[in-house]
Amino acid sequence: MRAVLLDGTDGKTSWMVPHIVERVQAMGYTLDNYHLEDEKIKRCLGCFGCWVKTPGECIIDDIGRKVTESWVKSDLLIIASPVLFGTYSFNLKKALDRILPILLPYFIRIKGEVHHPHRYGYKQRLLVFGHVEAPMVDEEEAFRDLVLRNALNFHVVGSDLVMLTKETVVHQVNDAFSKLEGASS
Amino acid sequence: MSGKVLLLYGSPKGEKGASANIAHHVIEGMRERGAEITPIGIYRSLDQQEAFDRLVKAFDEADSVVLSFPLYIDTLHAGVCEALTRLYRGKEGISQKRRKLLAICNCGFPESRQCRSALRSCQLFAERMGMEFWGGVAIGNGGMLGGGPSHDGRINVKQTEALHALGKGLNDGGAIPAEAVELLGRSPVPPRMYTFFANMGWNAAARKNGVRRKMKARPYQRS
Numbered sequence: 067m068r069a070v071l072l073d074g075t076d077g078k079t080s081w082m083v084p085h086i087v088e089r090v091q092a093m094g095y096t097l098d099n100y101h102l103e104d105e106k107i108k109r110c111l112g113c114f115g116c117w118v119k120t121p122g123e124c125i126i127d128d129i130g131r132k133v134t135e136s137w138v139k140s141d142l143l144i145i146a147s148p149v150l151f152g153t154y155s156f157n158l159k160k161a162l163d164r165i166l167p168i169l170l171p172y173f174i175r176i177k178g179e180v181h182h183p184h185r186y187g188y189k190q191r192l193l194v195f196g197h198v199e200a201p202m203v204d205e206e207e208a209f210r211d212l213v214l215r216n217a218l219n220f221h222v223v224g225s226d227l228v229m230l231t232k233e234t235v236v237h238q239v240n241d242a243f244s245k246l247e248g249a250s251s
Numbered sequence: 252m253s254g255k256v257l258l259l260y261g262s263p264k265g266e267k268g269a270s271a272n273i274a275h276h277v278i279e280g281m282r283e284r285g286a287e288i289t290p291i292g293i294y295r296s297l298d299q300q301e302a303f304d305r306l307v308k309a310f311d312e313a314d315s316v317v318l319s320f321p322l323y324i325d326t327l328h329a330g331v332c333e334a335l336t337r338l339y340r341g342k343e344g345i346s347q348k349r350r351k352l353l354a355i356c357n358c359g360f361p362e363s364r365q366c367r368s369a370l371r372s373c374q375l376f377a378e379r380m381g382m383e384f385w386g387g388v389a390i391g392n393g394g395m396l397g398g399g400p401s402h403d404g405r406i407n408v409k410q411t412e413a414l415h416a417l418g419k420g421l422n423d424g425g426a427i428p429a430e431a432v433e434l435l436g437r438s439p440v441p442p443r444m445y446t447f448f449a450n451m452g453w454n455a456a457a458r459k460n461g462v463r464r465k466m467k468a469r470p471y472q473r474s
Contacts (some may be wrong), residue, residue: 112264180442
């Protein structure tokens with residue numbers, strides 16, 4: 067079993083990650099772990115080269131390609147990110163924008179709404195861990211809505227979002243993975 | 252009320268593509284009212300501190316901000332995310348006047364509602380910065396507006412009028428014109444027609460690049 071962790075944390079939020087890594091590995095997953103603050107990923111150019119020039123692969127030859135490859139080959143997709151304005155950190159978002167090659171350019175209808183189909187169709191689960199430093203009303207709700215939209219557009223078979231606090235991170239991560247084990251069996 | 256307006260181009264395509272086409276018409280409406288516009292491309296401003304400092308200065312001096320950007324993976328593109336984050340982190344160095352923010356998000360889907368998460372993020376940014384969120388406008392069918400690989404696009408007469416109305420309304424004060432928002436949020440063609448021609452468009456672009464038969468390639472296929 068293979069998992070990928072897109073770690074969008076920074077110095078203030080790095081506490082989110084160690085127990086996630088520990089649990090994933092204890093469950094027997096081979097983990098590709100990308101700490102994105104340290105990686106030099108170029109921003110998506112919006113050129114659609116991954117659809118009409120080099121189908122399935124970004125035209126930019128940097129670690130963004132490896133991240134996408136890990137994403138495709140993983141059964142479990144994990145995102146860890148501080149949350150600001152109800153969205154991911156910009157380091158996380160750089161990696162996520164570059165994952166567009168996993169989709170095909172065509173439009174299909176899913177439950178009455180238009181989406182892009184998945185290029186591969188593998189069964190994957192998405193687990194997102196977020197943390198809001200100075201919570202505002204509705205910020206967590208906004209982030210939940212985003213994660214649900216992402217789960218739909220990534221065509222995952224199941225998703226979960228856990229908003230972590232520093233004091234309860236171990237307990238929350240344990241719970242999340244126990245739930246995942248229950249869902250997978 | 253004619254004031255200073257910061258126009259932020261929020262697409263990596265800069266002054267090309269749907270986001271710029273849309274912004275152009277909003278700004279035309281503001282210019283008619285005598286507003287002073289400072290256009291800045293977000294993507295040109297991120298990688299050199301001097302360039303970002305100019306963006307911050309323009310933000311500081313502005314009475315209103317117009318942010319026009321494309322939807323990426325259901326939310327703000329990384330570059331827009333970075334710009335807003337850096338503005339927020341440098342908030343103490345920015346004068347505390349009540350600026351207005353008009354956010355316009357376009358997406359390639361016929362359903363403009365798919366922009367809602369991105370616009371919500373803009374609203375949360377405005378709240379954190381002490382700005383008045385004048386409104387969020389969602390526009391679908393981005394491929395018709397210059398959002399595709401060739402940047403060709405055409406904004407129809409009614410959409411142009413609605414965008415002008417937004418610009419004038421932002422300049423003049425008062426609430427965002429609901430009719431303009433509603434018109435821009437509607438698909439001007441039946442969604443099935445849009446997706447039919449969009450799918451043909453992707454095939455044509457791939458054919459032009461000699462990869463039509465490889466469009467469904469799976470370079471990362473699991474063994």
